[in-house]
Amino acid sequence: MDNKTQLYISDTIIALATPSGIGAIGVIRLSGPDAISLVNEVFEGKDLSIQKSHTIHFGTIRDGDLILDEVLVSIFIGPKSYTKENVVEISTHGSAYIIESIIKLLVRNGARPANPGEFTLRAFLNGQLDLSQAEAVADLIASNSKASHQVAMQQMRGGFSHELQHLRDQLIHFASMIELELDFGEEDVEFANREDLKGLIYQINRILHRLIQSFEQGNVMKNGVPVVIAGKPNVGKSTLLNALLNEERAIVSEIAGTTRDTVEDEMIIGGINFRFIDTAGIRETVDIIEAKGVERTHEKIGQAKLIIYLVDPEQEIGEIEDQVKYLSGLGIPFITVVNKSDVMTPEFEEKVSNIKVQDPGTKNQERKHGVDNQEQTSDLRHPTSDFRPPTTPLYISARNKQGIDVLKNTILQTINLHSINTDDVLISNIRHLEALQKTEASLNSVLENIDNPVTSDFLASDIKQALYYLGEITGQVTTDDLLETIFSKFCIGK
């Protein structure tokens, strides 16, 4: 973060930092100028006011003569703390009664119950973290897989904040040079070398483009990879989902078309969170309720990173061929999976194995030529897809749980998130994506006006716009609304 000076916030906040409910221990956290003195008043064991920072002390918390608990008190003297204020953490036995009694006692003595995310908000306001790092704290707490942990950790450690800060500094330099030119008005002076400025913008745009592109990947790492399981009713979609999830969740039934709505289930395969979406099948139907389901299927397919097209040996080969052709045209990787291989005839196997999938990778290569950056967004779907989905079907028996591991491996290889370098800077937050896109648009506008001497004022204001949007990400530019939106999503105590 830049040299933001620490704010003086006069009140001291308190909250339970561990989950509520019974645990081995509970940690109550206080932050603010009176954190140490407030705890010292009710603590018996040592005088906490004369202890060094980063020390832990054993003693009792008393409400008058009543001993509430034996506790460990950790002391962090500002600015060497999470919030840069004085912070005390009281580790108590994990009884809801003890925790509540201690918090009530300290509130009676002058502490204020913290709002959601208020500790992290203070850390941000005091310059300990920038805004994107503060947001990463929330992501880190919410991370439930190796991949989501990795993106959050990298963002919290400031990976991409540093990159943006550097760009911002360079732009600020140019903005001030151009402002200076404007001050000279009629005189034909040029402080900001246009070629240098262009060079800088090209350089920045390359970085912006890479960050914007990384969103697809960062987002699926954070929120999970949506995978649609599509296929006619009764081919075994629910059974497959159950086999993948290894539990009986979606309803399995003998009647065609009973999976009317889309069901989402999450599971972690190879450290990556997948969201499997079971659908009503891609078949035209006259049934109104099911027609709605089909509409949703198409919607869901559009969002998918991968389609598993499930067929069974009852189906006409021609129909499968048609669907494969249709799915090939979507530009989304898909895997054709033949279910019920236990009842498949050799004739069916022979015919179905001859259905070749058009490689969606090749299609994208073709599309790439001669298009500008804007249109390349369609390629973002599989940013690192060196691996091509198999062009011939996989055979499984969902009911007998055969071929499920091979399918899981193929899914992982097709998604290909494994090739991510841990040092890669990824963005995973839609707010950041939007700000980066707006920055890029402003800079493109700078490029348009750059060679036109009449439009110097536009130049300055476009650069300022770009600076504004970049600043929004890291928090040099904030509004109360923005802070409210971000921090209200935090849990209390964080």
Ligand code: GDP
């Ligand atoms: P959905 O409509 O596509 O979701 O299909 P379901 O999962 O409800 O399955 C339809 C029927 O196919 C059920 O009776 C399943 O038991 C049966 N089924 C599913 N997988 C297999 C399999 O691998 N082999 C056989 N023989 N039957 C299966």
